[in-house]
Amino acid sequence: MLRTAICCAVLLALPWCHGLVTKEKPVVAHFIVGNTYPYTRADWQRDISLAASKGIDGFALNMGNDSWQLDRVADAYDVARSMDSGFALFPSFDMGIIPCREERDGDMLRDFVNAYHNHSNQLAFKGNPLASTFGGQGCYFGQPTVNEGWRRVLKRGLPAVHFLASFFMDPGIYGSMDSADGAFSWDSAWPMGNYDITDEYDVEFRKYLKGRTYMAAVSPWFFTHYGVDTLNKNFIYRSDDWLLARRWELLVSGRDQIDIVQIITWNDYGESHYMGPIASAQPGSESWTNGFDHQGWLDLQAYYIRAYKTGTYPRVERDRLFLWGRLYPARAHTQDSLKKPMNSEFTEDFAWVVALLAAPAQIGLRCGESRVVENLPAGVSKLRLPLVHDCNVVAILVRDGATVLRFEPPGFRFSTTPHAYNYNAFVAASP
Known part of the structure; x- marks a missing residue:
């Protein structure tokens, strides 16, 4: 089993410790900060408590560069520390929102890493604070290549960062990309056609990562219904045949080659794969989310999380x-x-x-x-x-x-x- 440096151990009820080494495999949930404009500290406390109670170790905070989003992220880190729960957080920089053409565009990312790399609730992996992205395959940051751009932003003049890129591109590119310490395969959560879920993305990513960190995705559903006058996306991914359970079964069977699992998502209402409560500012998705609570999936998922972490399916104690x-x-x-x-x-x-x-x-x-x-x-x-x-x-x-x-x-x-x-x-x- 791979040894993992992770700054939390919720299931073991251990205190927070930076750089704690454990064999527990981290399971985190993607969290859309853009849906938290009205959030209070009580909202963060509710979500952190609920997620931790279902075996989730932390949130990947999908964030843009709006000042109010940075304020909400600061609240999240502060609340997590005040709860003394060992619940972990890390940035998932949304590069569809954050500009990344010029060198100065990287300042926001660098400032964030400098501000939180020593925070008691910052997730660390292999001894270093973890950072990830949503997209970023077209980011040059004023450099000749994407690889050099990301190296300039996250690998020079900063505390060491364990960078897991989530680029929407041929995974073969990772074979020659030394700016990333590993990758997160967002699309591995769903079948990309009219067929059952498989581990095809997991196999392909690991082939080119060659031992670097691999974070796999799992999701229960996908439906979005926006017109051309708003977000202009109106499609589904195939979510039939017990997608959530079958994807988790693939992750459990392949756990020795999967370092981290990221759940998509805690609160992305617009794409219908939320598992947390519908409790914040919806992005115009009310017509298809109101009345469709998804929290029932959390208890089912907790069963599979335990199997993934331990390698053994737990005995069922209650029907x-x-x-x-x-x-x-x-x-x-x-x-x-x-x-x-x-x-x-x-x-x-x-x-x-x-x-x-x-x-x-x-x-x-x-x-x-x-x-x-x-x-x-x-x-x-x-x-x-x-x-x-x-x-x-x-x-x-x-x-x-x-x-x-x-x-x-x-x-x-x-x-x-x-x-x-x-x-x-x-x-x-x-x-």
Whole structure:
């Protein structure tokens, strides 16, 4: 198992210590600071406490260069320190927002590293504070090449930084890029076509990194629905077939070659892959996120996080059912002023179910006339229920002839006549 230098150990309840060496593999969540304009210290405390309770070690703070964003980041670091929780933070510089053409454009990044490299809650890896990006493959910072630009900004005249680039480019470029200590593969979280998730990106990145740090991604969903007058993105990635569970299973099986896992995301409402509470300023996504709480995924994910960190799937101590799916048919037509999202043909009309069972049991699923009954062993099982007609989704767990659990999540109603295109997931977890 790789030895990891990381400035937190939430699961071990250890105090914070800069440069602490541990075999625990860090699991962090991507956090959009741009959605936190109204955030108070209490909001940060709520999110940090909730994330830590689900096995998440820290937040990758996706940040721009607005002064108010820097203020919110300062609050996050200060609150994390005041909580004495060992919860870690590190910058994920959003290079789609931060200018990077001129040499002086790198000053903001350098100033940030100087300000936080010794902070008690700054995530460190292999002994040095960690910094990452979202994009940046076109950043020259006044230098002849991208590689020289990033070397100038983060590798000269600064405290040592462990830099994980997240560039949207052929991973083969990393083979000749010495400015980066490793890479984060954002797109590894979803299949990039109409097929199931695989580890193709993991394999390709590791091939060219040649032993440098590799951070893999995991995400439960992807749907965004913005018109040309706003962000101009309207598409889905294929999120069927229990994407969250299957991606985690790939990460667990390949854990010896994966140094860090980054969850996409805690609070990106605009792309529908948020797992935290809907509790901040939404980026115009209210029409497809309001009423679609995703926190049920956190408990399911906690099970897989523990398996990734230890290399062994934990024994299930309590029966839990996790259900999710779209509320409207993929092929339905609406009066939406915005056209149907691209790739909508990639998804099928099913309720996706993951059962965590403490002992063998029978699970029954139904929605109107659609029914599925299966006898399942203890541990983790996956089921799916076709969604055809207007109906409410119901799950029943029976053991030894007695009903142990009847779960009919309020709001999980499939409707064949949507008013607008909404491919977001409705998520529910049994008590």
